[in-house]
Amino acid sequence: MTNETFKIKESMYAGKGKRFANYIIDRILVTSLFSAVGILLGVMAESSGDYEMLMWLEHINPVVDYLVTGVLFSLYYIVFECWTQKTIGKMLTKTIVVDENGNKPSVGSIIGRSLCRMIPFNHFSFLGSKGRGWHDSLSKTYVVDVKTQEEQKQLFESLNKLGEIGEEDFD
Template sequence: MRKILTIVEYNKASLGIRFVNNLLDLIVLIVINVIISNISNILYEITSVDFFYFYSNGGIFWELFIGNFNCFLYYFLMENYLDGRTVGKYITGTKAISTDGTKPTTQQIVYRNLARLIPFDGLSFFGVNGWHDSWSDTRVIDLKKYHAEIQAKSEIDRLGQKEIA
């Protein structure tokens, strides 16, 4: 279990911001899936390989599988390689960090994204923290508030220190 810093808890993004993040990322995922489906259909017309036909026309179970796979891949790649941020988080000025204030590890990001695949994960936010935050020891913070509080704390710590000219 990681240490939970109060500065992280006090600067968590609101549920409204989290909802907007989710909505924006869902739009990006839909666009990505439409692009992949169209490319897949074109490749099927060119190559007649059944996989490319199956990608867009595989039935409900295939759509659930490929949708969850694409969702996992999108969130994993974005949060792992873009410092805890997705397109939605960039737009809203938020970021996923570890509860101890550090960048989330790859393992934490994997846990976050596996928990997102649970059907009622979105409803878990009616509690204190959602499952994908609690189980991975991460939080989504408002960057402006977080950095302002860190700066204020560092200025308080510097009070009384002698300035060297």
């Protein structure tokens, strides 16, 4: 019996264009959500006459702003990737987050992956030669093209079954 395990190969990686599209789509969606919350806070402040929260937001420390924004973006990625293995951007580009065996990553890997996005310049790290971002390599996850990965996994499993059938002849 063969003991081989399916492994993700570089040929399955989502292309840089799809990765960039994922980033832009998700960024626009989350930024739009932040804007809607800001408008809602403005309307609530105007109707109540309590402008304290708006004043705090207007004069927020840049480090606090970076951390709050990073945590909120991380929550978006954590919720979607834990639930479906993909964000809305990945849904549109037909890509998915997997572990090295093509399976759903652990919750810990997804949390780590999401928090690694707060590393400065991480957003452009996937533009390197292999097309994997720091948040991918540090969390041992991969963003792959769904169709390519499914085809390769199916081929791998079919070849393994053929190998098992052949081994029965020697028992």
